[in-house]
Amino acid sequence: MMSLTTETTLTLDFKEGIMKFVKIAQTTELMEGTKKKILVENREILLVNLKNSYYALDNKCPHLGGSLFDGTLESGTIICPRHHSQFDVTTGKNLEGAKILFVRFPVKDAHVFPVKVEGSDILIEI
Numbered sequence: 001m002m003s004l005t006t007e008t009t010l011t012l013d014f015k016e017g018i019m020k021f022v023k024i025a026q027t028t029e030l031m032e033g034t035k036k037k038i039l040v041e042n043r044e045i046l047l048v049n050l051k052n053s054y055y056a057l058d059n060k061c062p063h064l065g066g067s068l069f070d071g072t073l074e075s076g077t078i079i080c081p082r083h084h085s086q087f088d089v090t091t092g093k094n095l096e097g098a099k100i101l102f103v104r105f106p107v108k109d110a111h112v113f114p115v116k117v118e119g120s121d122i123l124i125e126i
């Protein structure tokens with residue numbers, strides 16, 4: 001059983017250009033409404049448990065690379081700590097742009113990874 005930490009580093013045996021589902025965590029590691037940052041081969045993944053469904057996003061904000069893990073999770077929305085862009089955790093859709101000096105700027109959607117759960121294992125396609 002893995003421990004309840006907020007960050008994990010994984011090293012995987014990848015073959016260049018091949019997509020596959022890889023185990024990144026266990027369901028016991030994330031309580032409902034919590035998030036975890038997982039480093040998978042130099043790529044940071046934000047994993048979120050929302051009503052016991054799991055969602056994985058690229059942890060780097062598509063605006064200027066802020067760590068979404070360090071942001072606020074509110075009702076299925078993650079708010080970037082740098083300029084407060086808001087993203088739907090389930091789809092990655094940008095809901096509010098970056099706020100700089102009272103002006104909102106458009107921001108791309110966050111990249112999401114397909115997730116599946118097998119038993120107590122959480123896997124993402126990467």
Ligand code: FES
Nearest residue numbers: 061064066080083
């Ligand atoms: S880096 Fe995330 S909103 Fe600017």
